[in-house]
Amino acid sequence: MSLPWLTLLIVVPLVGAVAAALVPRLAPASGDAAAQRSKQIGLGASLLTLVLGVAVAAQYEVSGGMQLAETHSWIGALGVHYALGVDGLGLLLVLLTVVLVPIVLLASWHDVEEEPGATGQRTAGFVAWALALEGLALAVFLATDVFLFYVVFEATLIPAYFLIGAYGRGDRGFAALKFLMYQLGGGLVLLGGVIGLYVVSAQAGTPSYLISDLQRLDLGQDAERWLFVAFFVAFAVKAPLFPLHTWLADTTERATPGTSVLLVCVLDKIGTFGMLRFCLGLFPEASxxxxxxxVTIALVSIVYGALLAIGQDDVLRLIGLTSLSHFGFITLGIFAFSSQGGSGSILYMVNHGIGTAALFLVAGYLIRRRGTTRISEMGGMEAATPVLAGMLLIAGLATLSLPGLSPFVSEMLVIIAAFDQHWWVGAVAVSGIVLAAIYVLWAYQRMMTGPPPEDAGSTGSARTLDLGARELAAIVPLVVLLIGLGLYPRPLFEASNPYVADLMTHVGVQDDAPAVTQPAAEPAAAPEEQ
Incomplete structure (x- = not known):
């Protein structure tokens, strides 16, 4: 019997979450000692999950298809299975998740403050919820049964809610509640679609929620379109897209930077993942x-998100709104129905996760030093903290897709697909690139250039110290990935291209052949006179 690699990948962070949560209760110690143990357990569990993720990737054959499958009957009467599998799409998002979580835990080492006389339970809770979110997100990306997907899709809301509401700042309770209401609303619509799939599959014979079985069903035009709408609305809330995006900026403004990384760079990817896996995979005609x-919604999201970002004074809110624009690009690539668009959207998900994580974490370092999230209250930090400024610049340039950094490749593929669809679609999408340059460079100028802050020369001020070893250990891997995958994106293509080719075949579309103008035939030469 082969080792259940995918189940282990899910279980390890969940077990780590339980262990981190129980440490303060089972091993009483001072608050600092208990908190330190919880963080060490959490980091160890996340690193072990990273090792398992790499082991799964090492066994994956780039030829494509669902691999390392595990299928067991769960609720036989409803045709529900505990079914897991990994393909190129799932593999890249799994790797993104297992890389980001230990980085977040390391970067957030001092972000959770304990009350005087506390026993470390607050820190333990943060670590436990972060690991729980990791395990449930991995289950979402690996599920090959629609009912199982729905269960873990909704379960991810529990750790996310507590990470926002218990560890954020300001009016974090409102932000957590708004986040939960939007997500539950989308989940309720999705539940209607899940029930509809059961009805359709039961009418066809034996009910089943396995994706492989559902793809073979003839759903009928009307049923397929209604089911598509239910699934797409839920994923548009999760992604998010205009006009279902308003929870995003409030959440990133009030959550900790580490929590925002988990939400925007991991959890929100479930939305665009679902569009590929279910909207195109199960409802190709309706898609x-x-x-x-x-496409119209995606274009509005691209431009509207960028325009909103330009006018923000809160740096965390600004970063959140940039993601509204980026998710518009991802959705545009998905629904361009071409190999370039499909590969571009998958690479965009990965590269956006890396670049935006770097941006959130560096912004968090800066906020910790300046004591404010207001861009207007910063300035001159470039001279005081040159390494931090350099990291922020690299992350910002990745956000605007500078050539040589990994987001450039994916954004160009989406732009090419947009122009192939129609010239005006590409033209509107390109405007998002111009606007991105404005909000990134203007924000950097206001935060980093100009006269240095009054305490810049004070070596005793913790606010103006440059990045330390722990902070560098968290951010440098992201910068290396941004540059490495920008110069050599082949590993991403090797995983995504076979999946995209199979998906395009399933949907029934193919790339247009390039138009080649035949040269005009030269006139025959006149016979020479004798």
């Missing part, structure tokens, strides 16, 4: 039917 509306 093409809805393309004009979806």
């Amino acid at each position: 093409q039917w809805a393309t004009p509306v979806v």
Whole structure:
């Protein structure tokens, strides 16, 4: 019997979450000692999960298809299975998740403050919820049964809610509640679609929620379109897209930077993952039917998100709104129905996760030093903290897709696909790149250039110290990935291209052949006179 690698990948962070949560209760110690133990357990569990993720990747064959499958009957009467599998799409998002979580825990080492006389339970809670979110997100990316996907899809809201509401700042309770209401609303719509799939599969014979079984069903035009709408609405809330995005900026403004990384760079990817896996995978005809509306929504998200970001004074809110624009690009690539668009959207998910994580974490370092999130209250930090300024610049340039950094490759593929669809679609999308340059460079100028702060020359001030060893250990791997995958993106293509080729075949579309103008035939030469 082969080792259940995918189940282990899910279970390890969940067990680590339980262990981190119980440490303060089972091993009483001073608050600092208990908190330190919880963080060490959490980091160890996340690193072990990273090792398992690499082991899964090492066994994956780039030829494509669902691999390392595990299928066991769960609720036989409803056709529900505990079914896991990994393909190119799932593999890249799994690797993104297992890389980001230990980085977040390391970067957030001092972000959770204990009350005087506390026993370390607050820190233990943060670590436990972060690991729980990791385990449930991995289950989402690996599920090959729609019912199992729905269960873990909704379960991810529990750790996310507590990470926002218990560890954020300001009016974090409102932000957590708003986040939960939007997500539960989307989940309720998705539940209607899940029930509809059961009805359709039961009418066809034996009910089943396995994706492989559902793909073979003839759903009928009307049923397929209604089911598509239910799934797409839920994923548009999760992604998020305009006009279902308003929870995003409030959440990133009030959550800790580490929590925002987990939400925007991991959890929100479930939305665009679901569009590929379920909207195109189960409802190909309906997806093409809805393309004009979806492309319009994506374009509005690109431009509207960028315009909103330009006018923000809160740096964390600004970063959150940039993601509204980026998710518009990802959705546009998905519904371009071309190999370039499909590969570009998958690479965009990975590269956005890396670049935005770096941006959130560096912004968190800066906020910790300046004591404010207001861009207007910063300035001159470039001279006081040159390494921090350099890291912020690299992360910002990745956000605007500078050539040589990994987001450039994915954004260009999406732009090419957009122009292939229609010139005006590409033209609107390109405007998002111009606006990104404005909000990134203007924000950097206001935060980093100008006269240095009054305490810049005070070596005793913790606010103006440059990045330390722990902070560098968290951010340098992200910078290395941004540069490495920008110069050599082949590993991402090797995983994504076979998946995209299979998906395009399933949807029934193929890339247009390049138009090649045949040269005009030269006139025959006149016979020479004798």
